[in-house]
Structure formats: structure tokens, C-alpha cells
Amino acid sequence: MTCALEVNHLYFRYKEFSLEDVTTSLHLNEQKALVGLNGSGKTTLLKLIVGLLEPESGSIHIFERKVERENLWDIRKDVGFLFQNPDDQLFAPTVWEDAAFGPRNLGLPPDDVEERVEWALGMVGMSHFSDRPVNQMSYGEEKRVALAGIIAMRPKILLLDEPFAGLDFPMISTMVDIVQNLRDEGISVLYTTHDRFFLENWADSVAVLHEGKLIYDGPAERALQDVSIQQQIGDLDALGRRLKEYRGIA
Amino acid sequence: MGKFLLPFREGFHAVRAFSPTSIVVTSFAMGVVLSVQTQVPILLLLVGLILLIGAVAGTRWRTVLSFAARFEIVILFWVLLLPFFFGSTVIFTVPLPWGQLLAYREGLELGILICLRILAIVTLFVAALSHLSLAEFIGALKTLRVPSSVLGSLLIMLRYIPLFIEERHRMQEAQRLRGFAQGERRERIQSLGFLVGSTIDRAMVRSTVVYESMTLRGLGRGMIAVGAGVRKNDVLLFLGLVILVYVLLNWQTLAVILQ
Numbered sequence: 001m002t003c004a005l006e007v008n009h010l011y012f013r014y015k016e017f018s019l020e021d022v023t024t025s026l027h028l029n030e031q032k033a034l035v036g037l038n039g040s041g042k043t044t045l046l047k048l049i050v051g052l053l054e055p056e057s058g059s060i061h062i063f064e065r066k067v068e069r070e071n072l073w074d075i076r077k078d079v080g081f082l083f084q085n086p087d088d089q090l091f092a093p094t095v096w097e098d099a100a101f102g103p104r105n106l107g108l109p110p111d112d113v114e115e116r117v118e119w120a121l122g123m124v125g126m127s128h129f130s131d132r133p134v135n136q137m138s139y140g141e142e143k144r145v146a147l148a149g150i151i152a153m154r155p156k157i158l159l160l161d162e163p164f165a166g167l168d169f170p171m172i173s174t175m176v177d178i179v180q181n182l183r184d185e186g187i188s189v190l191y192t193t194h195d196r197f198f199l200e201n202w203a204d205s206v207a208v209l210h211e212g213k214l215i216y217d218g219p220a221e222r223a224l225q226d227v228s229i230q231q232q233i234g235d236l237d238a239l240g241r242r243l244k245e246y247r248g249i250a
Numbered sequence: 251m252g253k254f255l256l257p258f259r260e261g262f263h264a265v266r267a268f269s270p271t272s273i274v275v276t277s278f279a280m281g282v283v284l285s286v287q288t289q290v291p292i293l294l295l296l297v298g299l300i301l302l303i304g305a306v307a308g309t310r311w312r313t314v315l316s317f318a319a320r321f322e323i324v325i326l327f328w329v330l331l332l333p334f335f336f337g338s339t340v341i342f343t344v345p346l347p348w349g350q351l352l353a354y355r356e357g358l359e360l361g362i363l364i365c366l367r368i369l370a371i372v373t374l375f376v377a378a379l380s381h382l383s384l385a386e387f388i389g390a391l392k393t394l395r396v397p398s399s400v401l402g403s404l405l406i407m408l409r410y411i412p413l414f415i416e417e418r419h420r421m422q423e424a425q426r427l428r429g430f431a432q433g434e435r436r437e438r439i440q441s442l443g444f445l446v447g448s449t450i451d452r453a454m455v456r457s458t459v460v461y462e463s464m465t466l467r468g469l470g471r472g473m474i475a476v477g478a479g480v481r482k483n484d485v486l487l488f489l490g491l492v493i494l495v496y497v498l499l500n501w502q503t504l505a506v507i508l509q
Contacts, residue, residue: 052462073468081466088459091409093258093384105468133384135409153467 002028003061004157004188005049005079010058012048019044019212022058026157031179031189033199033220035233036209042192043084045209046159049190050081062157077106080155084162086142095121095137095145096130102153120152121145124178140171144178151182158182160191164198176202196233200224208232256408257313257376258384270386271393272484276491277378283495284370290359292498293366299494300374309377318373325365332361384408393479402469406460413456418449 005026012019019041026032034042047053049060051072060067062075083089092098099120103113121127124144129137134145143163150158163179164172179189193199199206199220206223208216209232216229223229268276280300287293304311333341337354344351379387388401422430425441433441461469 047462050466052466073471076466076468081463083459083463085459087413088456089463091406091460091464093388093405097385101464102467105471107471135412149467 004028004030004063005190006059006061007045007049008059008061010045010048010060011056012044012053013056014044014053017041017044017212019048019055019209022209022212022214024207024214024217026188026190029183029186029188031183031191031202031204033203033206034190034192034209035194035199035206035223036192037194037232040209040232041212042209043161046081046161046190046192049159050076050079052081077153078155079157079159080150080153081159082143082147082150082161082163084165086139086146089146089149090134090142093133094130095126095132095134095148098134098145099130099148099152102149106153116152116154117148120148123151123181124148125174140167140174143167143171143175147175147178151187156187158187158189158191160189162193163191164193164195194234196224196236199233256384257310257317257380258387259380259382267481267483268487269479269481269484270382270390271480272487273378273381274387274390274394276487277375279491280374280494281371283491283498284374285367287367287498288363290363290366292501293363293370297366297370297373300370300377304377307381310380311377314373314376314380317376318369321368321372325368328364328368329358329361332364333357336360402464406457410453410456410460414449414453417452418445421445421448 003025007022007024010019010022017039022041022045024032034045036042044053048055049062049067051067051069054069062078065071065075067075090098092101096117099117100113103116108116117130118127121130124147126141126144126148129141129145134142137145158179160179163175167175183189191198203220205218206216206220207214208223208229215232216223216226224233284293284296287296301311304314333353333355334351335357337356337358337360339355340352341355341358342353344353382390384405388405391401391404392398422445425445430438430441
């Protein structure tokens, strides 16, 4: 299978935190979950992939091109990164302007920019919000607009940092549909989560990080059977039993 | 949900007689006219004219004036302090343990003049901005060839300063819920110090992430906004301004002749 993304023996250190010998890959049109507890290095790994951070050693390849300082812009045309907090991403006066920011920077003519923005806003179901100021939306709407700003650049790989954090059920359902539609267009997706549900039901494969080390990289089904990995993901059944005990039901 | 720093009209497209660029340029020119006025009656007349035009144009005066009122400290500063520092004609004295404090007529008049100028200019600009959306304002600046780097910084400032204020407000609320008011004065001062420190720290972190996210989408590689263009009707706006300047110039000439 063709690799969209390859991470080879990656080392990174910042103060007390370090990523050690991380090797993983993302195949074309694959959807991979990057799982781990808080502080395990999930977001750091995503930032290394898009070149926001530089590794100490090791390498990252996007479609067989090594991620280096010299070719960062070319790499970033192919990789879209959705931040966890949409407030960190939306800065333009209106939804339309924010979605147009990336395509304009790609140097596209105005007609193409407009076509891309319409397409992106349509994909996330926010076309009717195009004139809305970015500060007048709910958290879920902000998240969708932030995603529109990314996909308007037509990336081939999407990195989603906790895409469902803080969303209510209808919005989660909408986000799932949006990402599925993007996958139908051939986009590969790497997303971080610490929610067992999205690992079990949404991922083709799983990479598990624990204290900066990759402890598992493979199919989701096998990950869920491994006790040491279950500890990283969290055993919801055990938690449910404990809660029942507290309430005197068990 | 945070608001933008200035009282912009929400939304993006608007059907109106004048282009955003002409509104910005005319306001700036009018601001210059106001800043060179040396006579209080003329300034008052111009303030009245601004209020009248605003009323005709449907300016949200409540919003505009409440925003302009935030400058009252600056305005009061001039009126209250200038009489004690400038002039020669004493109007009253304030006895103090170490001597007398003299207030001068010329200082008071200058203070009032400066106050009126500030008030008029602030009201004028805020009223003008209240007729524009942020997108139109940025578009107008783009048409006026303001560099993209400046526009980018301006956008970030207008968008994120209210967010920082909101965050500080939330932290203050959290402090109050945990008995901030019950603490001793020393503890309260210390808590305020922590609050300021945390706000600055968060602002730094947020700025870094915003910059990162903009970099990922190619900051500095293209346009940050599209220009706002001009319309035929803008001629009327500029014509009105020219007539006003002409009248003012002649008025002052007449006053000199009469004296």
C-alpha cells in the first residue's frame, strides 16, 4: 500500500518531555487514531509532522518527500492541521474570509479561491454562514469553520487534534459525516483521541503513545485486546462497574 | 462569545451609498479638520454636524457614545490638569499646606479645546467604524495600500484582545467564586498579580498557537484581504467635505477681518 506519511525513528526533546524512537506510517486513504493519555505526546507528534517543531533526529516523509525547513510550504500544501481549539485558528473578520486565507496564500486566482471556499464551506455545511463574523458562532460551528479553512487548501492528509473534544452529540455526528465525505475524496486522516469509542468504531488502525514512546501500532481490534494498551485507552466497563458499586447497584 | 475590539457593524455585505474606503478616507480627513480647529464654537458646531449627519445615516449612537465615553479619563485629565500648568490669568487659587496652587484661564480654555477635539475625533471615528464591518474596514485599508503585514497584525489584535479580556474576566469570576472578596488585602493584591501574570502567559501561548496556525496556511505568501473599491457616490462625500473645509476657511478669514 502507498504511504502518505512515514515517521522513522523520531526523537524529540523539550524540557522534561521527550518523544523517543517513534516509527509509524499512514497509508493512502487510511484513517488512523493516535491514542494516549494527556501529555503522552500526541499533539507534539502532529506538530512535528507539519514542521511546527523540529525533531532532534529521525525523519518524516510526506508522499516520499522529507519534511525539511526548505520545503515546509510544499509539505503544508499537502497536510492540513486542525487545532484542538478553533479559537486558535479563526482570526479573519468573517467565515468566508477565514476560509479564503489559505487558498489566497496558495496564489490562486480569485475565481478559484471562491470556488474552493464555496466547496469547503459546503463540505462542512456552513455555506449559509459565509458572511457571519467568526466570533458569533457556537464552539461546534467554529470547529467546522476551522476545518473548512484547512480543507479549502485541498490537503491530501488531514491531521485532526482531538476533533470531537467539547462537541455535543449532534455536532459529533456531523463531524463524523464531514470527515467521511473527505475520505471519500481520497484524503488520509490521522486523528488524536483518548476516547475508546472513536478508537473502536472509527479507526482503521491505531498508534498508541505512552510517555513519549510508541507502544503499539497496528489494527484497532488487536489493540483493544491487549491489557497494557487497554490501560492507556481506559477500561470503561471497569469504570461502569465501579460507579454502580458507589451507587449500591452492583 | 467575544466581541471585536471596536464597535463594527456585524456581517459582511452591505447595500449603502458610499464605499467603505471613502468612509474611512473622509473620516480621516474630517479628523484632520477637527484637529486644527482653534475655536470652541466652531468645534461645537462641527460636533453638532457630526451628530446630525450620524442621525440621518442611522448611526447607533448609544453604542458609539458609550464607546467614546471610555476616553473620559483622558479627556478629564486635560480639563483638570492643564489650568494648573499653563497660562497667566489667575481664575482661582487652591490653598495647600506648602503654598498656593494657581489655576489659569488660558490653561482651562486650552484644556476645553483639547477635550472637545479628542471627543469630536473619537466620536467621529467610532461612528464611522460603526457603519462598517471589520471585513469592510480591512478591505478599505487594503485599497489604501496598507501593507499586508500591518493588516494581519491589526486583524489579530482586533480579534484576540477581546478574547484575552474575556479570559481575564472568567478567571476573575473563578477567583470571586472561591472567596476573593473575603481574603485579606495582601492576599487580594497577590491574587491580582497572579491574574495579570496568568493573563499575559495565556496571551503569549495563544499568540504562538495563532501564529502557528496562520503559518500552516501560508501567512505572508498572499493577500490577507481583498480591497473594498470605490463607488460613484463617493464623489458626493468628498464634495461635502470640500464644501465644509471651504466654509470653515472663509469663516475664519471673516472672523480675522471683523477683528
